[in-house]
Amino acid sequence: MKSRHSKQNLNRAEFLEELRKECALHFDPEVTDTLVMEVDAHITESIQARLELGDIQEDAELNAVRSFHQPKKFVSRMGQVHHDMAGHDRPLFLIGLAFVCWLAFYVEDPKHVGWIVGLLGALLLFASIVIRSAQIGSMRRGTLCRLAVAAFLVIGIISPLRTVNLWAYGGMGFMPVSMARDLVSDTDSFVRSQTDGSHWAANYVNNFQEMAQQDVEPAKHALDATLLSRYAANLPQTMPNLAVSFGLIVLAHLLPVVIRRRWRKFLAAQRRTLA
């Protein structure tokens, strides 16, 4: 609470310095400069008006600054307009997710067509970062981001149900791979007992069967046990997968943020050097 209180009592110079630092983390240098200049001009006018009303200089400064709230909160509000906030960028987060799922696709089966679309998502990720740095209109950037996400979703929908998909979706939903495979094994039995032998069902059954033979042999021995007890029994084997899945989620979230922050810091350092 103390730090919050002290932030509300920043003097003009401190406030502008904080504002500049906060803006530099989230906005392009040009946006940062113009915003700080604009706020500086506003505070000047505000202080002058308060002095004319009889305030002393110090009070006038504090009150003029206080009406902007904390720099972080102010920048957060401005970020909702400029769509440039590093930590609150859903399209970039989703593209980051597509990128790590591409890694998952590739590691699991390089021959599977999914990795090509995943690669497209990864390229779009880097393209969008470059485009953001180039300050192209926000609508075009948004379209680009949505395109990447749509590409990822399309490949998820049209791909046959194979381990590669389960791997990716397991990574997205904190679902351990072996748990997903167990579910497939159960579904296999269910589909076999329920389907009328149609081509569609037969394809899926073949896939399940193939997987059961290749990947879920240990799980087949436990088919008579309850689902929960099998998860418990397989926990030591699933832990590494769970850890990898969790790592992928964290990576997907942090990757775009870290890259952009590093990029902005690099640009700021370049500007300082040139100045």
Next chain:
Amino acid sequence: MAFKGDLEAMVLGVLQDGDLHGYEISKRIKQVGAKALQVWEGQLYPALHKLERDGYVSATWVQQEGKPPRKVYSLTDEGKKELTARHRSWQEFSLAIEEVMSPRKAATNGVQ
């Protein structure tokens, strides 16, 4: 403000009197609103930048002697149209609220 979403309409409203910079806009709203309207600068600038992004206002930098340059906002043609539309919808809204909240004459329709 009682109705938070109306800050943008208020900004458009005060800009129809002429070009103003940020501080003047907040001052004018407070003056016209006679203390009933409170505008925090932390809310004003996001609203101004959104209006600028949407093309309802345009901005130019004006240099000043001995002071930092200031950004002066003016209403665009699109902004004028938007103001008219928002004014109309506000009138409809306030009339509806007035109808709902105004005191009724007791038992005029015979319902007990």
